[in-house]
């Protein structure tokens with residue numbers, strides 16, 4: 001539309017009345033209306049296609065190389081799920097359409113809620129939140145509503161382990177709760193002795209990730225659940241690390257009352273660059289009425305309908321959440337099926353342990369033992385080279401691999417968190433291991449090559465601090481930076 005209007009020789013701003021509703025234009029004061037056509041660049045289709053294709057070639061993505069980001073689960077995103085989610089029968093739906101004309105979409109929504117409930121061992125799920133962090137906030141609001149509904153107004157404190165993902169304390173703060181930190185033991189798991197004195201009648205609950213962000217399963221979880229419940233608190237499960245447990249261990253059975261699942265991590269959706277996401281929240285029996293509106297239900301007649309519950313904490317999203325991410329998740333769950341979904345965890349766990357064991361001669365492993373789907377190195381083992389985790393991460397780009405997650409978790413100075421996922425081949429894992437050894441050797445023999453990396457990418461080492469503090473976001477600004 002804008003191109004059409006900006007073409008030289010066109011009449012200017014008269015929008016074709018049969019295509020666009022121009023009523024609103026009458027209300028804009030004449031001196032604010034544009035008098036000249038917009039000066040947009042005119043380029044040929046070929047130039048546009050080449051421009052974007054060349055740009056995309058400069059990008060790193062899971063379609064171009066291994067992407068071992070821990071905590072992010074950059075797994076294979078089946079192309080058929082992309083095709084399905086773009087199908088006009090779904091993509092063309094309007095969220096205000098009446099339920100009768102959107103039965104298929106509501107059925108998918110309903111079935112996905114149930115699939116997640118049975119995998120989690122919880123009573124009901126909402127699919128409304130847009131991301132894991134949004135799910136955390138929603139879950140904590142449910143926790144607050146639960147205590148408030150019982151007149152238990154003192155409970156304002158949330159206990160969070162020092163190994164937790166940063167979104168946990170952030171969500172608790174946004175929910176208006178106070179954060180209390182519980183320490184981890186040297187083996188990486190929550191210190192139950194440190195937890196005990198924190199459990200008083202001001203505790204609303206605890207937020208835990210299991211396996212935790214160090215990739216270790218919290219083996220004392222049943223004891224922790226008992227202690228927190230006895231103190232009158234609830235247990236929140238950060239489900240970002242649900243992958244290794246799929247179809248084998250259920251958060252509900254571990255004693256968790258509320259949880260979120262990151263569909264874009266565990267159930268595949270491309271999410272590099274911050275989106276799109278979906279963070280469904282599940283609750284145990286008794287907490288369903290607090291779930292956000294709208295809810296999708298199934299009537300006795302087998303028809304699906306949308307309901308607004310009066311006890312609900314309200315709406316947390318526009319309409320129903322990120323529907324296309326739900327479609328991909330549903331396709332992923334159905335394509336694996338009940339039996340194969342049980343293989344996700346063991347394969348992800350095997351792959352992670354394979355890399356860990358193959359590299360621990362060159363990289364410092366602060367917490368030894370069998371990990372789940374991810375693990376953390378504390379930089380290179382040989383600290384005399386001066387080569388940092390950041391240097392190694394940049395050097396990997398020169399060899400065609402994305403960096404692991406770096407400097408998280410915060411428990412170690414040189415954290416390097418690696419998650420291969422269940423969908424990478426043995427060949428890819430072996431190539432990655434070989435390159436990691438090669439970088440460690442370079443660090444010893446020619447450390448400048450590693451410190452100055454990346455040497456072969458479209459742009460060299462970026463000044464990330466300036467980029468964050470003084471972002472230059474305009475087209476013209478970018479030009480002047482070239």
Ligand SMILES: *Cc1c(COP(=O)(O)O)cnc(C)c1O
Pocket residue numbers: 071072131132133134165167168209213238240241262277278279
């Ligand atoms: C990714 C992640 C989150 C936050 O999820 P988003 O979908 O990115 O908002 C929370 N906790 C853990 C452990 C995570 O890995």
